[in-house]
Amino acid sequence: MSPRIEPIGxxxxRRWRDVRVRALAEDPDAFACSAHLLGADAPEEQWRRALGDRTIHLAVDAGRDVxxxxLRPGAEPELVSMWVAPEARRAGVGRLLVDAVLEQAGERPVILRVMAGNDAAIAFYAGRGFVLTSREPDQEGALTMRRAAPAARGAWPRPAGRPRRPGAPPPGPTADQ
Ligand SMILES: CC(C)(COP(=O)(O)OP(=O)(O)OC[C@H]1O[C@@H](n2cnc3c(N)ncnc32)[C@H](O)[C@@H]1OP(=O)(O)O)[C@@H](O)C(=O)NCCC(=O)NCCS
Incomplete structure (x- = not known):
């Protein structure tokens, strides 16, 4: 596989609708009830409006959207609508998709909701630096995760020539990661 990640407008x-309708049909439990409101029956106007209030990236492999x-904008942008087609999983597509929105979020922390019990997704997000920030599921059964801003995670390189404070921990993930 040599997937390409593409922002769409x-x-x-129609491309987003087709991928999303497939995601909701094949993995209904991975999405909160509210996500199912934007599905196969939604009119064009609703799809266009939804694409105006968030950025969507699609993963394309061999000409197919997989x-x-x-990413919804905000001081802490929210990662939403994460899905990889079953035939394309465990090949790094999810990682590429997350990296695209993390790049877009830049210096800001990123938050997301994941259904309690979706251990595969929780493990996947943990591998990208997200930590669970809630213990109890919300009214839709979702937990929240957050990835601290790069500066708070110590992920930015120190300016050249500036020595580390004596006793300061080495650069790398903090307890907040
Ligand atoms: C979760 C999901 C997006 C992962 O996508 P993916 O393309 O398979 O993920 P990647 O191949 O980039 O995996 C990167 C790493 O995440 C972890 N990971 C991915 N899937 C995992 C799984 N099922 N169980 C445990 N860890 C997993 C692994 O560490 C993996 O690295 P490795 O393959 O080298 O071991 C995909 O399984 C999916 O679409 N699931 C259904 C929908 C869903 O749950 N969406 C989340 C809604 S909040």
């Missing part, structure tokens, strides 16, 4: 709404991810 409102005119690509995954999606979204």
């Amino acid at each position: 409102p005119d690509d709404w 995954g999606m991810i979204g």
